[in-house]
Amino acid sequence: MRLLLVLLLMSPAALAAQPLKVAVSIIPLKTLVEAVGGDRVEVVSMTRPGDNPAVYNPSPRQIHAASSADLLFFVGVPLERLWLERIRAARPTLRLVDVRRGIELRRLEEHHGHDGRSDLDPHVWTSPPLARRMAAAIRDALTEADPAHRNHFEQGFQRLAARIDGVDRQIRKLLAPVKQRRFLVFHPAWGYFADTYGLTQAAVETGGKAPGARALAKLIEQAKAENIRVIFVQPQFSTRLAQRIAQAIGARVATLDPLGPDFLDQALKAAEIIAGRQR
Structure with missing residues (x-):
């Protein structure tokens, strides 16, 4: 009864002062939302640092926390579809925001679903310019949910955009003289990064599986011929x-x-390694 009375006596301004509760699927999204939203958001991530979102299954407590949020941001990682169904069932009115808005999505190399169609690559944030566009989508969604703090979200976005632009310039400068434009990865997570900077990603794993003996021998032969010097x-x-x-x-x-919180620094590190200038 006392709590109800307090809530009734609170002014609209006091209620508006409460931060937005935001749920995200992965840690890189948490980084972006917190950078844009600052102290106007409280962010809970469905995964933790080190978790693999392709196989991670959130707990009932996490599902409840996400369903209690004002907004949920997602980016297309595989198990989001299952999580979103459970969260939607718990709270059908929750606003879901796809941060890939307007971004042309690429296909995962040699990766085909059970229906024969290629799966879309969810790792959009590995490209700094695309991470900037994701941040803009986050800014717009936060502003729509809390228009009284439009300027706050715009300022957060501008600070983040300046940092992203700086990383982008550093990467372009590092890679400008690089002649070997092909690099090898175990899991194909760096395709958008490669596309942005005129590189080619060659993946060991295809379709979520390690290569067989024949494919592995061919991969090794090709890597030798191309003088590939690093595997990520x-x-x-x-x-x-x-x-x-x-x-x-x-x-x-x-x-x-x-998938870590410092994914921009990881993109810069990738460029430094490819350019032969690792820190």
């Missing part, structure tokens, strides 16, 4: 096969985490 791996996956391939072709294995 992720902490969410075993590196055993990548180590074998690296030994066979005389390359090094480098760990990048596109």
